[in-house]
Amino acid sequence: MPAGTYPRSNHANRPKTVATLLALGVVMPFNLAVVLASLCASAVAKKPRAIASRRPRTVLISGGKMTKALQLARSIHAAGHRTILVDTRKYWLTGHRFSRAVDRFYTIPEPRDPGYAEALLEIVRSEGVEIYVPVCSPVASVFDSRAIPLLRPTCEVIHLDPEIIGQVDDKFRFAELSASLGLPAPKSFLITDPRDVETFDFSHERRRFILKSIAYDSVRRLDLTLLPRPTPKETSAFVRSLPISPDNPWVLQEFIAGREYCTHGTVRDGTLVVHCCCESSPFQINYQQVDKPEITRWVKRFAAGLGLTGQVSLDFIEADDDGQTYAIECNPRTHSAITMLHDRPDLAAAYLGEPTLHNPVQPGPQSRPTYFLYHEVWRLIMSLASASGVRARLRTIRAGRDAVFDWRDPLPFLMLHHWHMPLLLLADLKQGRGWHRIDFNIGKLVQPGGD
Numbered sequence: 001m002p003a004g005t006y007p008r009s010n011h012a013n014r015p016k017t018v019a020t021l022l023a024l025g026v027v028m029p030f031n032l033a034v035v036l037a038s039l040c041a042s043a044v045a046k047k048p049r050a051i052a053s054r055r056p057r058t059v060l061i062s063g064g065k066m067t068k069a070l071q072l073a074r075s076i077h078a079a080g081h082r083t084i085l086v087d088t089r090k091y092w093l094t095g096h097r098f099s100r101a102v103d104r105f106y107t108i109p110e111p112r113d114p115g116y117a118e119a120l121l122e123i124v125r126s127e128g129v130e131i132y133v134p135v136c137s138p139v140a141s142v143f144d145s146r147a148i149p150l151l152r153p154t155c156e157v158i159h160l161d162p163e164i165i166g167q168v169d170d171k172f173r174f175a176e177l178s179a180s181l182g183l184p185a186p187k188s189f190l191i192t193d194p195r196d197v198e199t200f201d202f203s204h205e206r207r208r209f210i211l212k213s214i215a216y217d218s219v220r221r222l223d224l225t226l227l228p229r230p231t232p233k234e235t236s237a238f239v240r241s242l243p244i245s246p247d248n249p250w251v252l253q254e255f256i257a258g259r260e261y262c263t264h265g266t267v268r269d270g271t272l273v274v275h276c277c278c279e280s281s282p283f284q285i286n287y288q289q290v291d292k293p294e295i296t297r298w299v300k301r302f303a304a305g306l307g308l309t310g311q312v313s314l315d316f317i318e319a320d321d322d323g324q325t326y327a328i329e330c331n332p333r334t335h336s337a338i339t340m341l342h343d344r345p346d347l348a349a350a351y352l353g354e355p356t357l358h359n360p361v362q363p364g365p366q367s368r369p370t371y372f373l374y375h376e377v378w379r380l381i382m383s384l385a386s387a388s389g390v391r392a393r394l395r396t397i398r399a400g401r402d403a404v405f406d407w408r409d410p411l412p413f414l415m416l417h418h419w420h421m422p423l424l425l426l427a428d429l430k431q432g433r434g435w436h437r438i439d440f441n442i443g444k445l446v447q448p449g450g451d
Contacts, residue, residue: 257321
């Protein structure tokens with residue numbers, strides 16, 4: 001389905017939903033056998049020694065449905081700390097709550113709920129939480145920031161403060177902020193009315209432009225329609241098809257052709273302590289570390305220039321025409337690229353402010369890329385007509401590792417695919433809302449107007 005369109009009738013999704021449920025049911029016995037074998041093996045295997053930490057702490061992690069939250073819980077638990085996982089009531093079914101790394105699981109209100117911050121504070125107090133690490137959705141990032149003044153007297157929060165989060169999360173203001181720090185970013189113009197684009201003088205620009213919603217849009221975010229269109233009438237028709245208004249501003253941004261990269265950064269007092277960088281794609285479900293020193297320098301300068309504490313996921317593009325690396329947007333939250341740090345025992349120390357051997361902590365040369373097996377199997381099936389496509393998918397599976405499966409902690413893999421996702425699909429059958437795709441990485445159905 002093209003980006004920016006919605007199904008006319010959600011009833012059309014029912015056959016797809018039923019077929020997906022049947023397919024998951026067919027493979028469940030195989031996965032159950034693997035998980036049972038892993039449980040038996042881990043029961044008799046020698047348990048790995050917990051990494052020495054200065055003292056055990058209790059850490060609260062939100063976004064429990066997402067793989068990146070599971071990875072953080074596993075890393076922090078392996079370092080000898082206690083982990084509390086939370087998510088909204090909609091995701092009480094998350095398979096990650098069954099992880100050995102999760103000591104307690106709670107549900108909390110939606111971020112927009114007036115009682116959201118108070119619910120977090122209640123958990124912090126009842127569980128003796130010392131550090132809160134939000135693994136938030138785009139919607140939740142601003143509400144987690146607003147909760148900081150309430151939480152900070154009781155625990156530390158690894159998240160950007162309210163006065164800065166609005167600047168970096170806004171694509172237009174982020175471009176302005178980057179330029180003020182002397183860091184390269186594409187030309188960007190604030191658009192609050194379709195006429196702003198219709199009257200824009202493209203004739204003096206050396207590159208074409210794209211429109212991006214400043215507010216998160218799970219469907220239209222993949223639309224890379226180049227502007228101007230061949231005629232002013234086509235440009236106007238496209239722009240007026242978008243929900244642009246003063247209350248829902250967009251950004252007209254210079255389109256730079258080149259290779260895209262995404263990064264995860266954890267920063268403390270302006271110092272980059274965790275850094276991952278990998279090639280980007282529209283539907284990001286594969287992560288393999290690449291060494292881009294110019295991007296690392298950009299992130300370090302950005303973090304230091306603003307004195308940040310929190311998590312920032314920055315997207316970059318290396319331009320084909322001038323070789324310059326530009327930052328195109330910043331998402332002030334955890335990136336799933338952090339799954340590449342599955343073999344870094346010092347990840348927890350970096351998050352908790354303890355000394356680490358390497359600063360920043362990055363995936364090592366031997367770190368295996370991460371993927372999501374069910375996505376890879378689907379791609380494999382779709383590429384059966386192409387021998388090269390089949391070989392590519394098999395290489396990916398052989399060279400990497402599933403981001404969820406861990407033979408020492410196999411239940412999240414089973415429960416994600418055969419409890420969590422089937423229950424979401426069954427709920428959609430009842431509600432008739434419809435969905436575009438399944439995202440096992442972030443543990444949800446991608447739906448119109450979704451979270």
